[in-house]
Amino acid sequence: MKKFFIFVLLNLISLSLFAAITSEKGKYYITSKNGKAPLLKVNELLSNKKIKNVKIYDNGRINAISFKNGKERKLYSVDSKGFIYSIAPFSKYDISKVHTNGKFEFKQIPNRKYTVNEKGFFLY
Secondary structure, eight states: OHHHHHHHHHHHHHHHHOOEEEEETTEEEEEETTEEEEOHHHHHHHHTTSOEEEEEEOSSSOOEEEEEETTEEEEEEEOTTSOEEEOTTGGGOOEEEEOTTSOEEETTEEEEEEEEOTTSOEEO
16 A cells, blocks of 8 residues: 555656646747746747647647648657757657557557656657
8 A cells, every 4th residue: 555655646746747838829838837938949940930830749748749840740859848859760750649648659650659758758
């Protein structure tokens, strides 16, 4: 029972530390219990019309974002501070499904579930 309680407590702590991607008035932010930080590079590229069709893959527990740069859509991970990271070789993959537990599946790799942690790392 004690181990179960510790496990639940650690999960709740990790969830409260994580952040979510939000959008307001055409600008993108990472929002957490500590406040809101802009996704500076994404917002800059949008204002300079260098990217378009921004898509957020976020259910409060994963942070991934994709956008078109020219003809290609690329996928990036986002950490809890708002920095975006290239996630090659996954950057050209498409997310086909987001689960309520924070995991998601790629269209190109069926039946495998991934997540992004608060540091922007993809985990299997």
